[in-house]
Amino acid sequence: EAGVVQSPRYKIIEKKQPVAFWCNPISGHNTLYWYRQNLGQGPELLIRYENEEAVDDSQLPKDRFSAERLKGVDSTLKIQPAELGDSAVYLCASSSGRINTEAFFGQGTRLTVV
Amino acid sequence: AQKITQTQPGMFVQEKEAVTLDCTYDTSDPSYGLFWYKQPSSGEMIFLIYQGSYDQQNATEGRYSLNFQKARKSANLVISASQLGDSAMYFCAMREGQKFGIQGAQKLVFGQGTRLTINP
Numbered sequence: 001e002a003g004v005v006q007s008p009r010y011k012i013i014e015k016k017q018p019v020a021f022w023c024n025p026i027s028g029h030n031t032l033y034w035y036r037q038n039l040g041q042g043p044e045l046l047i048r049y050e051n052e053e054a055v056d057d058s059q060l061p062k063d064r065f066s067a068e069r070l071k072g073v074d075s076t077l078k079i080q081p082a083e084l085g086d087s088a089v090y091l092c093a094s095s096s097g098r099i100n101t102e103a104f105f106g107q108g109t110r111l112t113v114v
Numbered sequence: 115a116q117k118i119t120q121t122q123p124g125m126f127v128q129e130k131e132a133v134t135l136d137c138t139y140d141t142s143d144p145s146y147g148l149f150w151y152k153q154p155s156s157g158e159m160i161f162l163i164y165q166g167s168y169d170q171q172n173a174t175e176g177r178y179s180l181n182f183q184k185a186r187k188s189a190n191l192v193i194s195a196s197q198l199g200d201s202a203m204y205f206c207a208m209r210e211g212q213k214f215g216i217q218g219a220q221k222l223v224f225g226q227g228t229r230l231t232i233n234p
Contacts, residue, residue: 033222042118042205042224043159056221089157093222099147099209100166103222105159 002026006092006106014114018080021109025073025094032069033103034077035091043091049075050097082113117141118206118225125230127196134181135191135228137206146210148189150180153203153227162204165189196232203227 005024013019025032030051035043046065048056051072060067064083069075079086089110093103119138127133139148150162165173165180173180181190193200206225 035224040227040229042120042226045221045223048221091159093159095222099145100164102149102161102164104161105151108157110157 004092004094004104004106006090006109008109009107010110010112012112012114013082015084016081018078019082019111020079021077021090021092021111023075023077023092023106025075025092026104029094029096029104030072031095031097031103032075033091033093033095034067034075035093037089037091037108039088046077046090079111082111084113087111087113117223118208120206120225120228122228123226125228127230127232129198129232129234130195132192132194133196133200133230135193135204135206135230137189137191137225139187139189139206139208141187141208141210143210146208148180148182149207149209149222150178150189150191151205151207151224152200153205155202159205163191193230198232198234201230201232203229 007022032049034046036046037043045059047060047067049069052069067077089108091108093105095101095103117140146167148165152160152162163173163175163178163180165182172182177194179192205227209222
């Protein structure tokens, strides 16, 4: 069974440009997370989906970040316009939703804003 | 307020020794789960071990065990007989239960991590 798939793996853009990240979760997983991880720190939750509903987006900087999860499967995270401080690894994870089940992570997208 | 606290930014251990990585957590929810993940330099997050708040026994998975002290709200990871391949970042995470409804359920919060280095 395929794991969580993210693309691209790496992205370098100039500040003020838009960028989008894509995530395909494990089949059947209702819960999808987007995290941002700065160098040497723990992942910080940006948004969490239960099926197609965003149930926790309190940490998402809504002036420049947006996300969607069409049909409750794939998800896209967008930044427009990007700032230098957005340089980080963006991790997508999915889980079946039960409290005792782990979240499975993708390989992440390393974003560098120059 | 910080939900998960990992007080050791870095740990250095000799190969074959046991190592304990500390994790304390904060929750008022009686139902929660605690997770440990390993993140090697390649970047992937690897699930290691899980402990539920109602579990009577400490979780074990091979060389990994979890020292769960509920009253102290601590969930330390113990790695026995450390190996060079154990060098990585280690993260403690918590998922709170159903008390606050769907808004609280399934939220998975991470600590800041501990960088473990195993010396030969």
